[in-house]
Amino acid sequence: MTELLKINQVSKSFGGVQALTNVSFSIQSGEIFGLIGPNGAGKTTLFNLITGVLPVSAGHITFNQCPLQNLPPHKILRLGIARTFQNIRLFSGMTALENVMVGMHSRTHAGILGAILRNAGTRREETHSKAQAHHLLTLVGISRHSNTLAANLPYGDQRRLEIARALASQPRLLALDEPAAGMNPSERDSLRELMHALHQEFNLTLLVIEHDVQFMMQLCHRMAVLDFGELVTVDTPDKVRHHPRVIQAWLGGDT
Amino acid sequence: MTRTPKNVRLSYSALAITLLALPFVLQFGLGRGWVRIIDLALLYSMLALGLNIVVGYAGLLDLGYIAFYAMGAYVYALLNSPQFGLHWPVWVVLPLGAACAGLFGVLLGTPTLRLRGDYLAIVTLGFGEIIRIFLNNLNEPINITNGPQGISLIDPIHIGTFSFSHNHTQWLPGLTGPVQYYYLFLAITLLIMWVALRLQHSRVGRAWAAIREDELAAAASGIALRNYKLLAFAMGATFGGLAGGLFAGFQGFVSPESFNLMESVMILCMIVLGGMGNVFGVVLGALILTAFPEALRMIGQWQLNQFGRVVVDPNNFRMLLFGMALVVMMLLRPAGLWPSRRHHREYAGERS
Numbered sequence: 001m002t003e004l005l006k007i008n009q010v011s012k013s014f015g016g017v018q019a020l021t022n023v024s025f026s027i028q029s030g031e032i033f034g035l036i037g038p039n040g041a042g043k044t045t046l047f048n049l050i051t052g053v054l055p056v057s058a059g060h061i062t063f064n065q066c067p068l069q070n071l072p073p074h075k076i077l078r079l080g081i082a083r084t085f086q087n088i089r090l091f092s093g094m095t096a097l098e099n100v101m102v103g104m105h106s107r108t109h110a111g112i113l114g115a116i117l118r119n120a121g122t123r124r125e126e127t128h129s130k131a132q133a134h135h136l137l138t139l140v141g142i143s144r145h146s147n148t149l150a151a152n153l154p155y156g157d158q159r160r161l162e163i164a165r166a167l168a169s170q171p172r173l174l175a176l177d178e179p180a181a182g183m184n185p186s187e188r189d190s191l192r193e194l195m196h197a198l199h200q201e202f203n204l205t206l207l208v209i210e211h212d213v214q215f216m217m218q219l220c221h222r223m224a225v226l227d228f229g230e231l232v233t234v235d236t237p238d239k240v241r242h243h244p245r246v247i248q249a250w251l252g253g254d255t
Numbered sequence: 256m257t258r259t260p261k262n263v264r265l266s267y268s269a270l271a272i273t274l275l276a277l278p279f280v281l282q283f284g285l286g287r288g289w290v291r292i293i294d295l296a297l298l299y300s301m302l303a304l305g306l307n308i309v310v311g312y313a314g315l316l317d318l319g320y321i322a323f324y325a326m327g328a329y330v331y332a333l334l335n336s337p338q339f340g341l342h343w344p345v346w347v348v349l350p351l352g353a354a355c356a357g358l359f360g361v362l363l364g365t366p367t368l369r370l371r372g373d374y375l376a377i378v379t380l381g382f383g384e385i386i387r388i389f390l391n392n393l394n395e396p397i398n399i400t401n402g403p404q405g406i407s408l409i410d411p412i413h414i415g416t417f418s419f420s421h422n423h424t425q426w427l428p429g430l431t432g433p434v435q436y437y438y439l440f441l442a443i444t445l446l447i448m449w450v451a452l453r454l455q456h457s458r459v460g461r462a463w464a465a466i467r468e469d470e471l472a473a474a475a476s477g478i479a480l481r482n483y484k485l486l487a488f489a490m491g492a493t494f495g496g497l498a499g500g501l502f503a504g505f506q507g508f509v510s511p512e513s514f515n516l517m518e519s520v521m522i523l524c525m526i527v528l529g530g531m532g533n534v535f536g537v538v539l540g541a542l543i544l545t546a547f548p549e550a551l552r553m554i555g556q557w558q559l560n561q562f563g564r565v566v567v568d569p570n571n572f573r574m575l576l577f578g579m580a581l582v583v584m585m586l587l588r589p590a591g592l593w594p595s596r597r598h599h600r601e602y603a604g605e606r607s
Contacts, residue, residue, distance in 0.1 A: 089475075103477070115454050129458075
C-alpha cells in the first residue's frame with residue numbers, strides 16, 4: 001500500500017476561531033478511512049480544505065505527492081479527489097442522468113465549437129458520456145430514475161445520485177460527508193453494502209465522515225478521531241473503540 | 256395532431272411559408288410601418304437570445320447588456336459613415352463589432368467573477384451606464400462619437416452593389432427595404448436560435464446549467480467556474496454586438512440615448528415574460544414586447560377619433576398594462592409563457 005493523501009500539520013482558523021490545530025495523518029491507497037468526532041470537531045472543515053473549497057491557514061496537504069495548496073476545487077477534482085456534501089447539493093432542476101453527465105465534465109473535452117458544430121468526435125463523446133452515466137446510475141441502483149428530476153428523487157436516492165455524480169469523475173479518492181445522515185437502519189445497511197461494492201469494483205480509496213459510530217466500526221479499515229479541532233488518535237476501529245479519550249469524548253465519562 | 260413524421264414536416268412547411276409571406280402580408284395588410292416593427296422585433300429577439308445565454312443558461316443577472324448592443328452599433332457606425340469617411344465592407348464590420356463586444360464581455364466579466372445575484376446586477380448595471388456616458392462624452396477633446404448628437408448617414412447594410420435599404424420593387428412588387436431587412440434579420444435570428452439550442456444541449460450548456468443551479472457543487476464536479484462564466488458573458492455579448500451592427504445599418508443613425516438602462520430592462524423583461532432558458536419562449540417574449548407598445552399607439556389615435564382628444568396617454572397606458580401583465584404573469588405563469596423544460600420543473604418542484 002502506498003500513501004495516497006497526506007495531511008501534514010494542517011491548521012485552519014476563521015478569524016479568532018481555531019477550527020483545526022496541527023492535524024496530521026495519511027490515508028493509504030485502497031483503504032476505507034473514517035473521520036469521526038462530535039459536532040463542531042472540524043470534520044467538514046477538513047473536507048473543505050482537502051477539496052479546495054477553503055484555503056488552509058497553515059500546513060500542507062499532498063495527494064499522490066502533489067501539493068494541493070491554492071488549487072481551485074475543479075483542479076483538485078481533476079487530480080482524483082471527488083466528494084459529496086453533508087447537505088445534499090445536487091443540480092435539482094436537472095435529471096439524474098444530467099447530474100451524472102455534469103460529473104463527467106472533467107473527463108470530457110467538447111468545447112464551444114464542438115457544441116455548435118456537433119462534429120463526429122463530439123457526438124461520440126456525448127454518446128459515450130450518456131452510456132457511462134447510465135452505467136453509474138445502474139451501479140448505485142437508481143437507473144429507473146434516470147429521467148427524474150434530482151429534486152423529485154426520494155432522499156436516499158438523492159444521496160446515491162450524489163455518489164454517482166462524484167464517481168463520474170473517475171476519482172481515486174472518494175470523500176463522503178455524512179452519506180448515511182437521515183437514513184433508517186435498513187437504508188444504512190444497503191448504503192454500506194454499496195460502499196463496499198464500490199471499493200471493490202473501482203479499487204477506490206474512501207474517506208468517510210459519519211456520526212454513527214456503529215456504522216463506521218463496521219465499514220472502516222482505519223479511522224481518525226477529531227475533537228475540538230485536534231487529532232485524538234488514528235487507529236483501527238477496535239483500538240479506537242477502547243481509546244480513553246474517545247470514550248471520554250463520546251460518553252463524557254472520566255477515565 | 257399526432258407527431259408522425261409527415262405531420263411534423265407539414266407543420267414545418269406551414270411555419271416556413273408563414274415566415275416567408277409575413278412581411279408581404281403585413282405590408283399590404285397593415286402598412287409598411289409594421290414591417291419595420293417586425294424588423295425591430297427580430298433585432299430584439301437576437302438581443303434577448305444573447306442575454307438568455309448569460310441570464311437563462313448560466314444564471315448571471317446582467318443589467319448592462321445593452322452596452323454590447325451599443326458597442327456593435329458604434330463599431331458599425333464609425334467604420335461605415337462620413338464620421339471618419341470610412342466605408343468598410345459589411346462582412347468585416349459586423350464580425351468586428353461582434354468580436355469587440357465579445358471582448359468587452361470578457362473584460363466586464365473578469366472583475367465580476369466573485370459576485371453573485373444582486374451584487375452582480377448592480378455592477379453590470381454600472382457598466383452599461385459607463386459605456387453610454389462614454390459614448391455621450393467622447394466628442395472632446397477629439398471627436399470620436401459625435402457626442403449626444405450621435406452618428407448619422409450610416410451606410411445601409413450592403414453586399415456588393417446590393418443595398419438592403421433600396422427598394423427592389425422592379426424585381427418583385429412589394430420588395431421594399433424593410434422587407435429585405437426582414438429576410439436578413441430572420442436568417443440571422445434563426446442562426447442564433449440554432450446556435451443557442453446546440454449550446455444548451457451540450458457539455459458547455461450542462462456546465463452553465465450546473466453553475467446556475469449550484470456554484471459550489473459545479474466547482475466540485477470539475478467545472479472551471481471562471482472560464483465558463485466568462486464564456487457565457489462573451490457569447491452573450493457577441494450576439495449583442497452582432498445585433499448592434501445590424502441595428503446601425505438598418506436605422507442609419509445611432510445615438511447614446513438609444514442605449515439607456517430602460518432598454519436593458521426591456522430585454523430582461525422579454526426573457527422573463529417569454530420563459531427564461533427557452534429559446535422559443537425568449538423569441539416569443541421579444542416579439543410580444545416589441546409589437547405590443549406599437550399596437551398601443553393606435554389607442555391614442557382611437558381616442559382622438561372617439562373623444563376628440565387623448566384622454567389617457569398611450570405611453571402611460573403602456574406602463575400600466577405592462578405592470579399589470581408582469582404581476583399577472585408572476586401569479587399565473589411564474590416560469591414565463593413558454594418556459595424551458597428545466598426552469599418549468601424547477602418552479603413545479605418548488606410548489607409540490
